[in-house]
Amino acid sequence: MLPSIEVKENVSEQRQKIHPHKFTMWIAIGSITMMFAGLTSAYIVKRQQPGWISFEIPRMFWLSTTAMLASSLAVQMALKAFKDRHIKSYKNLILLTAVLGMVFIILQILGFQQIWKTGLTFSGAGAAQFLYAIAGLHVLHVFGGVITMLVMFLKSLRKTSRSYNSVPIEVASTYWHFVDALWVYLFIFFLVIH
Template sequence: MVIVSNQRNNRMHPHKFALWVAIASIIMMFAGLTSAYIVKSKLANWEVVEIPTYFIYSTACIIISSLTIQGALRSFKQRNMSQYRTLLMVTLFLGICFLALQYLGFSWLWENGVRFRGAGAGQFLYIIAGLHALHVAGGIIALIVIILRTLIGRKKVYNSVGLEVLSTYWHFVDVLWVYLLIFFIWLG
């Protein structure tokens, strides 16, 4: 009698494990930055900064993009490749819109005298929101790679691991941005 172990099937895919390690690292980085913000905000010469309206609009883009990437994953698993490609393209468009609106928000801050010097929220806003934008840009690059593979790929491989990793990452940067925006609005 041969006993087959299902232990291998219960293991997490290495790419997913690496993603969770990366997410934990990113969480620690942003926790450190927001903690430093809280400590520094108690100083007597702290300058409060108004959050640009562009950041609110960019939040809508990234939340909607989280829905579209989830729809793309569902469409892929259902083998609805036309809808899958469309939803990936919409996600890409919304991700680019998010970054464009972030740029407009940073430009608005600069035009309104918020600089890196002095003691205030502006320094932290540039650094924290800028680092987040870099993480979204990384997600956009991964999204472009997946889109190119679907458009010019010669062989049909229905393995959803890459898309699942990207989708999880994309949801993470979405939730992270919502947290950061609430953090900045709440603490001023």
């Protein structure tokens, strides 16, 4: 009379496969992706409207992309160093990641200024205004990552207690790779569609 439900699968084996905090980060990444998907689809819709003005991709963005990719490499090496218990190089690499993140942010802002100087300010409704909104929001996400890296660096300086739990750095590096990939997506998006 009632649907019979299979209960044979062994649930206990599936449990705790992935650390809940890592899983949470993946869902958060999905969520942030939705926000940028909303913004870039707004861009595509808006492009069809009259009065659309596009812009030259400033050279700074190529440099900032390089900085971003390098920072991803740094965080990956930091993770490896942490797992190998090379705490000293871990400290240096995590600081390097944060510095490269700051370099990225500064280069982005310089890039915005280059566009701004061509006369494409906030007034209007073209590609440049979308760039300011979308890439600006991305910069905020990178800034959040920089703060996280600095906090982790300061924690690693602590003499009294030392944690060998790699979950926090793994979660942070996942986020860092994500904002990197997000920028690469946005960069290609702005290169191709304008």
